[in-house]
Amino acid sequence: MRADRALRILGLAALAGMVATVWLGLFVTPNAVGYPDGTVRLLYIHPPLAWVMFIAYGMATLSSLLYLWPRTRHVRFDRLAGASAEVGVVFTGLTLVSGSIWGRPTWGVWWTWDPLLTTTALLFVLYLGYLALRNVPGEPETVARRAAIAGLVAFLDVPIVFFAVSWWRSLHQGPTIDLATRHSYVHGSMAWTLLLGFVSFTLTYVWLMAHRYRLAALRDRENDEGLGAAIADRWAEAVR
Amino acid sequence: MLRDALLVCGKDLRIELRSKVGLNQVAPFAAAVLLLFGLALGPTTAALKPAAAGLFWVAVLLSVVLAVQRSFAIESADSARDGLRLSGLDPAGIFLGKGAAIVSQLLVLEALLAAGVALLFGARLDGALVLLAACVTASVGLGAVGVIYGALSSGARVKETLLPLLLLPVAAPVLLGATKAWNDALSGRPGQADVWLSLLAVFAVLYVAVGTVAFGPLLEDA
Amino acid sequence: MSGYIEAGYVIVFGSLGTYALSLVTRERAARRRQAPPPPDATSGVPSGQASSGGERS
Numbered sequence: 001m002r003a004d005r006a007l008r009i010l011g012l013a014a015l016a017g018m019v020a021t022v023w024l025g026l027f028v029t030p031n032a033v034g035y036p037d038g039t040v041r042l043l044y045i046h047p048p049l050a051w052v053m054f055i056a057y058g059m060a061t062l063s064s065l066l067y068l069w070p071r072t073r074h075v076r077f078d079r080l081a082g083a084s085a086e087v088g089v090v091f092t093g094l095t096l097v098s099g100s101i102w103g104r105p106t107w108g109v110w111w112t113w114d115p116l117l118t119t120t121a122l123l124f125v126l127y128l129g130y131l132a133l134r135n136v137p138g139e140p141e142t143v144a145r146r147a148a149i150a151g152l153v154a155f156l157d158v159p160i161v162f163f164a165v166s167w168w169r170s171l172h173q174g175p176t177i178d179l180a181t182r183h184s185y186v187h188g189s190m191a192w193t194l195l196l197g198f199v200s201f202t203l204t205y206v207w208l209m210a211h212r213y214r215l216a217a218l219r220d221r222e223n224d225e226g227l228g229a230a231i232a233d234r235w236a237e238a239v240r
Numbered sequence: 241m242l243r244d245a246l247l248v249c250g251k252d253l254r255i256e257l258r259s260k261v262g263l264n265q266v267a268p269f270a271a272a273v274l275l276l277f278g279l280a281l282g283p284t285t286a287a288l289k290p291a292a293a294g295l296f297w298v299a300v301l302l303s304v305v306l307a308v309q310r311s312f313a314i315e316s317a318d319s320a321r322d323g324l325r326l327s328g329l330d331p332a333g334i335f336l337g338k339g340a341a342i343v344s345q346l347l348v349l350e351a352l353l354a355a356g357v358a359l360l361f362g363a364r365l366d367g368a369l370v371l372l373a374a375c376v377t378a379s380v381g382l383g384a385v386g387v388i389y390g391a392l393s394s395g396a397r398v399k400e401t402l403l404p405l406l407l408l409p410v411a412a413p414v415l416l417g418a419t420k421a422w423n424d425a426l427s428g429r430p431g432q433a434d435v436w437l438s439l440l441a442v443f444a445v446l447y448v449a450v451g452t453v454a455f456g457p458l459l460e461d462a
Numbered sequence: 463m464s465g466y467i468e469a470g471y472v473i474v475f476g477s478l479g480t481y482a483l484s485l486v487t488r489e490r491a492a493r494r495r496q497a498p499p500p501p502d503a504t505s506g507v508p509s510g511q512a513s514s515g516g517e518r519s
Contacts, residue, residue, distance in 0.1 A: 101470040164413040218492040
């Protein structure tokens with residue numbers, strides 16, 4: 001099937017990109033001034049992970065909206081939302097881990113209440129709750145609609161959380177994972193590796209989401225067929 | 241819509257007055273939380289007094305979960321929920337009504353907790369206007385998200401664990417804003433609390449709006 | 463270079479790889495369960511899990 005082949009090519013491209021990122025990131029690129037202990041190498045994975053987290057949740061919210069809108073209501077958007085959210089949670093967890101690891105050699109702590117990192121931690125818990133809600137049994141349309149609304153409510157909270165935490169932090173200057181100002185020092189092989197990181201992680205996200213979506217579709221079909229077969233059995237018993 | 245809201249609010253409050261669950265269970269729970277904080281951080285008020293605002297609002301947040309669960313538990317008895325749907329009441333009105341009932345109970349609870357905090361943690365309740373404003377805006381916001389998530393989780397068998405998991409992270413900005421506002425008031429700088437009060441107000445307005453719009457589809461499936 | 467960095471890379475790429483593998487494996491298992499459709503209604507063996515509109519993931 002064409003979709004299968006496209007997916008396979010995408011997967012291979014993503015894999016190649018990831019391997020290249022690791023190789024360049026860990027071995028080829030030099031250490032940088034101002035980043036102790038080689039922490040610059042986390043620059044190639046931490047921001048891309050955070051970026052993918054945001055597009056994953058954005059995708060989930062967009063799909064939830066499309067599902068709720070009567071004209072575009074279709075189960076595919078519900079599946080898309082669920083798949084994207086689950087992949088998003090994986091990337092969120094990894095964003096937290098990489099952020100935490102950044103802090104250790106840099107400031108000697110495993111956690112800083114950095115605005116972005118704290119917001120990420122809250123997002124992690126928020127969307128874990130969303131996934132828990134999706135797993136609650138019920139009529140498919142009910143579950144889908146409930147999840148879509150919950151997803152929207154959660155997403156609306158994100159900017160509020162971010163601003164609140166930023167104000168909260170601005171009262172106390174503390175260690176910050178400050179990437180914005182340092183980008184001006186990123187050039188040469190480092191810049192290319194960073195770009196490669198963003199691209200590879202995005203490709204990986206798409207591949208993971210596509211497969212998660214398929215899994216959801218297969219499970220839905222299984223449930224439907226199982227139900228159909230069970231009903232057929234009951235009919236057969238009644239006839240006998 | 242407003243008439244329906246008043247109807248539902250009145251019903252919920254009357255049920256509360258008759259059953260006194262809020263008085264008998266939620267308030268003592270909140271008091272217990274304060275005592276536990278005292279045990280954990282005491283016996284001197286050295287750690288408690290500076291943390292009074294934060295501890296107060298954590299206690300409020302935990303109590304909101306109970307209040308919301310109670311608010312929806314009364315609907316599940318005797319298929320009251322179906323009755324609610326079939327009654328033809330405007331869903332937005334139901335949302336506003338249930339929310340208003342929760343907010344009223346919250347305000348009473350907060351008054352009691354404020355007294356508790358003053359008593360147990362040695363906090364002096366300065367800047368009363370800011371304290372009050374924070375309580376009102378925070379409670380409205382908490383009531384709004386509480387009713388939304390209460391409705392979302394009410395059909396589930398695992399609702400007792402689902403509701404806190406859903407509600408508390410979303411309520412994090414309220415905790416932040418309210419605590420900061422109270423801190424500013426309690427330490428004699430009520431003017432600085434503007435930022436936090438506006439945060440609380442934005443949150444409240446946003447989620448009251450969301451609930452009013454989204455409650456219709458929510459009720460259809462619960 | 464600090465050992466934390468290498469550990470970080472291992473955790474990140476290892477987790478992604480594990481997740482990817484688990485997805486592919488679960489997908490294959492679901493495909494296999496669906497492959498032969500039930501021959502007729504009285505076979506009495508529903509394919510996969512016959513749950514009525516129950517758990518969705």
